[in-house]
Amino acid sequence: MNATPDVQLPAVSVIMPVLNEERHLRAAVSAILEQEYDGEMEVVVALGPSTDRTDEIAAELVAETAGNRAKVQTVPNPTGRTPAALNAAIKASSHPIVVRVDGHGILSQGYIATAVRLLEETGAQNVGGIMHAEGENDWEHAVAAAMTSKIGVGNAAFHTGGAAQQAETVYLGVFRRAALEQQGGYNEEFIRAQDWELNFRIREAGGLIWFSPELKVQYRPRPSVKALAKQYKDYGRWRHVVARYHEGSINLRYLAPPTAVCAIAAGVVVGALVTPWGFVVPAGYLAAITAGSLPAGKGLPLKARLQIPVALATMHMSWGWGFLTSPRALAKKVIASRRPAVLSEA
Template sequence: MPVLNEERHLRDAVRQVLEQDYEGPLEVVISVGPSHDRTQEVADAIAAADRRVVVVPNPTGRTPNALNAAIAASRNPIIARVDGHAILPRDYLRTAVETLEQTGADNVGGIMAAEGITPFEQAVACAMTSKIGVGNARFHTGGEAGPADTVYLGVFRRSALDRVGGYDEHFLRAQDWEMNHRIRETGGLVWFQPRMRVTYRPRPNVRALAKQYFHYGRWRRVVSRTHQGTINLRYLAPPAAVAAMALGLVVSPFFWPGLIIPGGYLAAILAGSVLTGRGLSGAALVRLPVVYAAMHISWGTGFLTSPPKLSKPRPKPERARLEDLFED
């Protein structure tokens, strides 16, 4: 469990793991980053009260580093990634272990079930569970159980993590997708299990949501540079839309039909909001077009502006030894 500034929710997050309907041995490893609240003190108190809980430091504050530190400190052959703000159903671990055994998969995961409290959060939850908002990713929108490119959180065989070297600490975002890609590239199976439904709390305002999706887009571009052939039309749609709208706005003072592109996008998300926002309150529904636009434009802008300097350095080829140059 990687945590940073989670003082308010950490006790509940750990309790829901320890109270899982799972009969096997269980441990919780909390990897604590340099927080500005009492997260460290709360984590230490939880560990002192329950010998099943271990606390390890994550001085970098980075998520992949935290995960690797926690994995290294764990002892069991199955590793479950858990977030401090996610709400697991009681049968989550039992379902995961059963699915691992039944399918032979290296990693299983389920649905990121976004649920909001405020009208804005409810609009975000609606967008994050619709194809208009996030495409056809089953861990967002649901679907049949089966092989998948990636899943939410994940419950892994330790042997698979050892095989691929754990999380790549270069990737500040998209580290789950990137590692699942390496698992699949080395012959492993990633399995989507819709019965593993995890409640997720969305970002509370437009600024936080836009920042989240900007970094998603920026780091997904880094993954695509690192692993050739891993990009598809679903990922290219937001940057293509952003580029087309920008072009339309630039030429519109000289060529008014350029406004058709941004105008068409606006009409599309308004219509899409009416179709997907059924059941939302009026306050949430009026926020839904803003949410869709923030998600699409931020992700697309992040992808387009992702600087090459973020790319993972390629290993330099070894220089030939001098004596090898003169071998017979």
């Protein structure tokens, strides 16, 4: 969407929290700067305490864009926590539309222009779309296939797609600054699931959150089994916090991984101590994810297809274990920090 001579597009601030993102940071920022958007734009990168070349690359980007229409600037985030980085970047930015992007996310062409149009058309306070996982090697291709399949993530629209509609939350998001400032930004106690919590407050205040498949962000999967396991353990851990924070937010999709963990563990114990028939449960699970990996891996190299069941099992088991072991004390701490939704004075 390009501006016509009589249309003034709103200025946009793109905020990006980064930590150890040397592999993808330059590509992520380049995808922002290459957006075909005729409104004013700025990019604010919040730098966590990285141990790789992230800070060096960020400094290069600041220097390279110093004379450009869209400039890159950085702000420190000494805690390394995502919500603190987002709040710091919001504070350092100034424009009425705020686009959240991660350091390993690549915006599709037209993303910002389309999001601005959707904000106008729907009246939403936040719009977002599809987390489009794409890999760069066989393992990452396998993870991407798992993350975009229903056997991997259920019917989550921002993973698998779907019709444009009102949503509880969306991936990343393009916000009206007024909504962010009204709600006081992100709750920094939510190390994970901070998007859901903020969108919950926006919805409580009467705001609309809108999902559209027109919006797509290319996402790079975790590069190893260990990294994927940690990611999904954290997802499960914090989803249980959300369930305790907001009763009634849980559904069968979220209960499937912890149920599978319990069933498989019970099957192994029964199989080892009572009867070999107990092993039917873990065997059935392995058969199911193997069968489910076949359509998910269509078109991929053989080595990638063979790794899809490993990715699926890692995601399911780690998410389920994280959910089951999520400490009640963590939820109590987060609930104590609860920010009530701020209603408009109008």
